[in-house]
Amino acid sequence: MSAPVWQRRRAAAVDVWRQFRANRGALFGTAFIALLVLFSLLAPLLIDQRGLEVVTATGGSLEPPSGEYWLGTDESGRSVMLLTLWGARVSLLVGFAATLLSVVVGTLVGVVSAHFGGWISAVLMRITDFFLVLPALVLAAVLMAVLPTSMWTVIMAIGVTSWPTTARLVRAQTLSVESRPYIERSKALGGGHAHVIGKHVLPSVLPLVFANTTLVVGGSIIAESTLAFLGMSGPEISWGSMLDRANQSGAVTAGAWWYLLPPGIAIVLVVLSFTLVGRGLETVLNPRLKGER
Amino acid sequence: MTPLLELQDLGVTYRTADGDLEAVRGVDLTLQPGETLGVAGESGSGKSTVAASVLRLLPKSATVTGTVLLDGQDVGAMRWGTLRAARWSEASVVFQGAMHALNPVRRVGKQIAEPIRLHTDAGESEIDARVRELLGQVDLPAAKARAYPHELSGGQKQRVMIAMALACDPRLVIADEPTTALDVIVQAQVLDLLGTLVEQRGIGLVFITHDLSVLASTCSRIAVMYQGRIVESGDAKEVITAPRHEHTAALAAAFPEVGDPGSRYAPATAEPLPEEGERDPQQPVLLSARDLRVHFRDRTGATVAAVNGVDLDVRRDEIVALVGQSGSGKTTLARTLLGLQRPTSGAVYYDGGPVPVSTSGLRDYRRRVQLVLQDPSSALNPRHTVYESVAEGPRIHRLGGDERDRVVRALEAAELRPAEQYLTRLPHELSGGQRQRVVIAGALALDPNVLVADEPVASLDASVRGEILGLLLRLRRQLGLAGLVITHDLGLAWNVADRVAVMYRGELVEVGAVEQVLLEPRHDYTGALLAALPSAGRDDARHEC
Numbered sequence: 001m002s003a004p005v006w007q008r009r010r011a012a013a014v015d016v017w018r019q020f021r022a023n024r025g026a027l028f029g030t031a032f033i034a035l036l037v038l039f040s041l042l043a044p045l046l047i048d049q050r051g052l053e054v055v056t057a058t059g060g061s062l063e064p065p066s067g068e069y070w071l072g073t074d075e076s077g078r079s080v081m082l083l084t085l086w087g088a089r090v091s092l093l094v095g096f097a098a099t100l101l102s103v104v105v106g107t108l109v110g111v112v113s114a115h116f117g118g119w120i121s122a123v124l125m126r127i128t129d130f131f132l133v134l135p136a137l138v139l140a141a142v143l144m145a146v147l148p149t150s151m152w153t154v155i156m157a158i159g160v161t162s163w164p165t166t167a168r169l170v171r172a173q174t175l176s177v178e179s180r181p182y183i184e185r186s187k188a189l190g191g192g193h194a195h196v197i198g199k200h201v202l203p204s205v206l207p208l209v210f211a212n213t214t215l216v217v218g219g220s221i222i223a224e225s226t227l228a229f230l231g232m233s234g235p236e237i238s239w240g241s242m243l244d245r246a247n248q249s250g251a252v253t254a255g256a257w258w259y260l261l262p263p264g265i266a267i268v269l270v271v272l273s274f275t276l277v278g279r280g281l282e283t284v285l286n287p288r289l290k291g292e293r
Numbered sequence: 294m295t296p297l298l299e300l301q302d303l304g305v306t307y308r309t310a311d312g313d314l315e316a317v318r319g320v321d322l323t324l325q326p327g328e329t330l331g332v333a334g335e336s337g338s339g340k341s342t343v344a345a346s347v348l349r350l351l352p353k354s355a356t357v358t359g360t361v362l363l364d365g366q367d368v369g370a371m372r373w374g375t376l377r378a379a380r381w382s383e384a385s386v387v388f389q390g391a392m393h394a395l396n397p398v399r400r401v402g403k404q405i406a407e408p409i410r411l412h413t414d415a416g417e418s419e420i421d422a423r424v425r426e427l428l429g430q431v432d433l434p435a436a437k438a439r440a441y442p443h444e445l446s447g448g449q450k451q452r453v454m455i456a457m458a459l460a461c462d463p464r465l466v467i468a469d470e471p472t473t474a475l476d477v478i479v480q481a482q483v484l485d486l487l488g489t490l491v492e493q494r495g496i497g498l499v500f501i502t503h504d505l506s507v508l509a510s511t512c513s514r515i516a517v518m519y520q521g522r523i524v525e526s527g528d529a530k531e532v533i534t535a536p537r538h539e540h541t542a543a544l545a546a547a548f549p550e551v552g553d554p555g556s557r558y559a560p561a562t563a564e565p566l567p568e569e570g571e572r573d574p575q576q577p578v579l580l581s582a583r584d585l586r587v588h589f590r591d592r593t594g595a596t597v598a599a600v601n602g603v604d605l606d607v608r609r610d611e612i613v614a615l616v617g618q619s620g621s622g623k624t625t626l627a628r629t630l631l632g633l634q635r636p637t638s639g640a641v642y643y644d645g646g647p648v649p650v651s652t653s654g655l656r657d658y659r660r661r662v663q664l665v666l667q668d669p670s671s672a673l674n675p676r677h678t679v680y681e682s683v684a685e686g687p688r689i690h691r692l693g694g695d696e697r698d699r700v701v702r703a704l705e706a707a708e709l710r711p712a713e714q715y716l717t718r719l720p721h722e723l724s725g726g727q728r729q730r731v732v733i734a735g736a737l738a739l740d741p742n743v744l745v746a747d748e749p750v751a752s753l754d755a756s757v758r759g760e761i762l763g764l765l766l767r768l769r770r771q772l773g774l775a776g777l778v779i780t781h782d783l784g785l786a787w788n789v790a791d792r793v794a795v796m797y798r799g800e801l802v803e804v805g806a807v808e809q810v811l812l813e814p815r816h817d818y819t820g821a822l823l824a825a826l827p828s829a830g831r832d833d834a835r836h837e838c
Contacts, residue, residue, distance in 0.1 A: 181671045188631055188664035189686040189735065190656040199685070200674055 019284045026280025029273035036270065040089045051082050052237065062249075062256045072258035074242075075249035083237055084262040090238035091221050091270065094155055098220040101159030103213050106166025111205065113167070114174035115197055125171075128164045136161035137226065144232040151234040158223045162216060169212055173205045211281035218274035225267050239263035295365040297465050297497040298324040298347065298384075302359035305342050305351065316342045318521045319359075326464065327495040329488075331508035331529065333544060334518035335754040340501045341389070343518070344467045347499075348380050364464065381408045384465035385458040387451075394454060395442040401453045402428075402438025408460045427456040431486060447619070448479030455486065466490075467499045472507060476618045476781045481825035484511050503755055505541075506548040509533050510827040517541045540756075547755035549784045551811050551826065560788040561756070562763025564708070567770045576609040577644075579775050580630060580662060580743050585639035587625050599625040601799035602639070607743060612769055612776040614786035614807070616822070617796035623779045626796070627745050630777070631664055644742075660690050663736035667748040669728035673720040679704070679731050680716040686739045699738055706772075707734035708764055726757030733764065743775045744768070750785065762789050783826060787811060795819050 020026055039046075051058070059073035066072070071081040113124040140157035147153045177183070178201065186196055227233060228240025229247070242263040246252070251259040305317040317339040324330050334340045345351050347361055349368055361368040363383055371379065385408075388394040396404060405427055406420050415423065425435040431452040442450055451471060458466050468487065472480040488511055491498050500512055508515050509529055516526035517540065525538040536542040549556035559566070587600040599622040607613050617623050628634040630641055632648055632655050641648045648658050663686075666672040673682050683700045692699065704712035707730040720728055729749065736744060746765065750758040766789045768774045778790065786793050786807055793810045795803040795818065803816040814820045 181666050181668060182674045184633065185664065185666055185672045185732065185735070186674075186685065187633060188659060189739070190659040190689045191685070192652060192656070192689075195689055203676060 016284050020280055023276075023280040023283070025276040029276035029280070032269065032273040033277065036088055036273075037092065039085070040092050043086060043089055047082055047086060051079055052086055053078075062251065062254055062259065064256075065258050071262050072256065074245065074259055075251070080242075080259055080262055083242055084239070084266055087237050087239045087242055087263060088266065088270075090151065090236045091224060091240075091267070094151060094158070094224040094238070095217045095221040095270075095274075097155045098158035098162065098224070099213055099216045101155065102163040102216055102220070103166055103209060105159070106163040107170050107205070107209055109163070109167040110170025111174050111197060111201060114171045114178060115193065115201065124167075128167050131161065132164040132168075134161065136223070140223070140227055141230070141232060144227065149232075149234055151236055154224055154227055154233060157227070158220050162219060162223070166209065166212055166216065170205055170209060173208055174201055177201050177204050207285040208282075211278055211285050214274050214278035214281060218271040218278070221267065221271055221274070239267050296323045296362075297326050297328075297364060298322070298499070299362040300343070300347075300359070301362070303343065303346060303361060304358040305339070305346055306356045306358075307352075308354045308356070316355075316521055317346070320518075320521075320523055322516060322523070322526075324465070324497045324499060326497050327491065328514070329491055329498040329500055329512045331512035331515040332499060332501045332518060333503065333505050333508055333515060333541075335503055335544075335756065337520075338518040339521040340518050341469055344386065344469050344499065344501055347465075347467060348384060348386065349376060350386070378412070381463060382412045382461040383463055384467065385461070385463040387454050387458045387466065387468040387471045389470040395450060397442050400439055400441055401445070405438070405453065405457050405460055408457065412461050423460070427459055430459065430490070431456045432482075446479075447476075448482060451479070451483055452486065455483070455490075459490070463496065465497045465499070467501070469501045470503070471500075472502070472504075477783075477822055477825040478618060480507070481827070484827065487511065503544075504548060504827075505533055505544045505755075506550075506827045517544065543756045543759075547758050549788055551783050551787045551823065553787075556784075556788060557807075558766065558789065560762035560766065561759030563760070564763065564767075566763060566767060569770060572610065576611065578606045579609050579644060580607040580777070581605060581642045582626070582630060583640055583642065585626070585629060585641065586637045587622075587629055587634060588637040598799045600629060600636075603796075603799075603801050605794055605801065605804070607775050607777050609742070609775050610769060610773040611792065612765065612778060612790045613792045613794060614790035615777060615779045615794050615796060616781065616783060616786055618781060618822075621796045622799040623796050624747055627664075627747050627777070627779050631662060631745055632658060633664075656690070660686075660739045661741055662743040662745060663739060663741040665729070665732055665736055665744060665746040665749050668752045669725060669732050670720065670752075672732050673728060675720055677720075678716065679709075679718050679720075679723075682720075682731055683735045683738050686735055690739065692739070700734075703734040703738035704731075706737050706768070707731070708760075709734065724757070725753050726760060729753060729757075729761055730764070733761075737768075741774070743777065745777045745779070747779045748781070749778065751780070751782070759788075765789055783811060783822060795822070 059069055059077035059079065061073065061075050061077055063069055063073040069079045069081070071079070071084065074080055074083065109124050109128060113121040139161050143157040143160070144153055147156075183196060183200055186200060191199070224238065225240035225243070228238050229244045231244055233241050243260065246256070246259045300320055300322040303317055303320040304315065307314045307316055320343060322330065332340045332343065342351065346357055347363065347368065351357065357369060363379060368376065368379070395401065402424050405424050409415060409420050409423055424438050428435050428437060433449060433452055433456070437445065437449070445453065455471070471487070472483050484507065487498060487500070490496065500508060502508060512529050514527065515529045515532045516523045517532065517538065518524070519538070519540045525532060525536065525541050532541060533545050536545055543561060546556070546561035582603050582605045585600055585603045586598065589597045589599055601622070603626060605613070615623050615626065625634060629636050632641070643658060643661060649655055677685075680700055683703050684696055687696060687699055700716070701712040704715060709715050709727065709730050715731075720731070723731065744765070749765070750761050753761060762785065765776055765778065769776060778785065780786065790807050792805060793807050794801050795810065795816065797818045803810055803814065803819050810819060811823065814823060
């Protein structure tokens with residue numbers, strides 16, 4: 001029995017990929033992200049980490065790009081290119097982890113609230129509203145001040161502030177699925193809450209959640225950079241903290257554009273890629289958007 | 294005299310992703326002023342395409358061949374401006390599904406006035422007077438002009454649609470399934486109204502429907518369409534009483550006449566029914582309701598009694614038909630019997646004991662009493678194969694044994710043969726009748742004792758209707774399955790049921806054997822339901838159109 005089911009799922013996946021492929025922007029984004037993820041995983045093997053330490057760095061302070069340092073050096077003499085490449089690790093990790101947190105919480109709250117309705121929904125939605133109106137940056141700043149300064153606090157701060165939109169989206173989609181007669185049939189067959197949610201609701205909600213997830217990753221990376229730029233980050237090298245240090249070390253007045261542009265452009269490219277992929281997936285997976293094209 | 298409408302060798306082809314689809318082929322029709330022409334056919338027979346081609350309302354993907362002459366003028370050759378003028382002032386359409394054809398955020402008076410504004414340069418006061426006059430013609434108080442569509446009932450909305458169609462004094466009205474979504478009593482009112490308008494104003498009416506019995510009482514001539522062609526046309530009574538084409542016969546048989554002994558226990562099905570065995574009149578009561586009440590609160594906080602003190606018994610080896618108008622509380626009663634809705638007071642008993650309220654007890658109960666929903670296309674998860682849909686129940690109840698074997702047996706019992714061929718199909722690859730069989734198979738997979746079917750054939754085509762009803766009757770005779778069939782269709786009760794319960798405003802006003810209730814109704818409401826039935830033979834005097 002399972003053979004035809006897998007066959008059908010594979011056919012569906014092939015179909016999604018075919019439609020997705022037609023979108024050039026999304027394809028470019030996918031390729032870029034795949035490359036970056038691969039590189040970030042392999043970075044410790046490719047990069048000599050001594051070049052990242054202030055004490056072992058070999059270059060002079062704020063050297064312009066040259067044959068030895070393609071993108072110049074920072075105020076401590078480290079290669080900006082190495083820092084930028086290494087920074088991708090933190091940015092991606094924070095982006096993915098915060099998104100995972102946000103999507104899991106958001107999906108759970110959304111599905112539970114829509115499925116059970118009544119006072120459970122009322123309470124959950126008021127909590128969602130509370131987090132929705134909370135200024136995200138301020139909450140994150142407060143959390144950073146209260147909790148120990150580390151990358152994991154940044155992840156939590158971003159995750160906690162970005163789940164409400166996912167919850168709203170999932171709730172709306174769940175409500176629309178639950179109003180279909182096949183849910184009633186499933187209940188009449190004796191299906192309990194777990195059955196209805198697991199067999200009928202989640203399979204039709206998850207594609208949309210997946211498309212939303214890619215968009216959230218981009219947002220999370222921006223949030224991480226913003227927090228780091230404002231000085232709220234762990235000791236790890238990230239694009240945001242590079243910009244922060246460049247700002248504090250007088251790179252701007254010194255005209256050291258090679259210190260500012262690489263992390264900035266990296267942020268733009270990564271976020272743009274995630275947005276392109278997310279939009280591309282959304283047009284393929286969201287039935288509402290499909291009809292309008 | 295020039296005919297009002299003349300179709301000559303009309304053909305319509307739709308360009309689709311899977312190649313060209315010939316929706317209409319070589320259709321010839323003529324209509325004189327003051328005449329009513331009925332066009333009958335199943336979904337997909339091309340009847341709505343014919344209607345749309347008269348005013349060139351077809352989508353861009355359609356190619357039209359042949360000619361359409363509207364009052365002697367070729368519609369196909371008309372310039373855009375002329376065509377626009379012809380739409381609504383020459384000919385107008387009463388669209389199918391009044392619920393969706395009205396704009397929900399505009400008052401109906403404004404919507405009726407819209408074509409008048411577009412086609413004439415009448416002043417505000419003139420328009421107001423005209424709208425009032427039109428509402429009067431369709432028997433609605435003038436004050437309703439200020440109502441929004443959601444404040445009107447289905448029948449009232451349909452009448453607004455008719456008023457809109459009449460707004461510019463057209464000479465031709467095309468009514469596309471104007472009564473399909475309405476229940477019998479409202480349907481009778483709308484049909485009366487259309488008949489009167491044809492008589493008084495000498496307009497031509499093209500009446501499109503899948504229900505031959507409706508045409509019999511309204512039309513002078515009938516054309517039956519099948520697969521894009523007209524297979525039979527002629528005098529209304531002749532076509533219905535002595536159909537020449539087998540498809541016409543199938544359509545006519547699908548709407549049986551209440552009181553005709555030939556169709557009692559004999560739905561129009563191709564497969565023979567098993568002989569009725571010995572029936573013990575004192576079978577044990579399986580499912581019963583005692584003084585059941587379900588109250589809802591409406592928007593204003595007032596209490597509405599959807600089910601108001603119902604006592605009902607369903608015995609083993611018996612089909613009970615629960616009939617009544619929409620809004621009479623039938624569906625709420627069914628949902629309460631199944632434990633999907635909590636009663637406000639009263640109780641449901643199964644096999645002598647009260648139906649449990651605990652989750653596990655209720656799950657056990659649901660194995661015994663199963664539901665078949667009205668619209669099979671939405672009752673199946675579009676992502677699940679037939680196998681998964683049918684196996685859903687057994688998996689929930691962790692029934693032992695070979696799952697595949699159980700599924701195949703259920704599909705065979707629901708007469709989807711050979712079952713293996715259907716296992717991997719998805720709902721959208723099946724026809725409406727096949728989908729309903731899958732829903733029934735899903736219920737049968739649990740070996741239930743009672744089947745509750747909520748309008749099981751209302752959304753199916755006429756020829757499929759008889760097959761599904763035949764299946765219900767066979768299941769009863771072969772397995773002794775008890776059935777509670779909820780319907781607005783008295784012909785269905787006559788076809789398969791043993792007893793009828795008539796529901797009116799939340800109460801059962803009459804319960805008894807089919808013959809007794811339908812032939813000698815005691816309650817006024819039952820009488821009204823019966824009188825509203827359009828009938829082929831009985832009252833010829835009602836409309837001479």
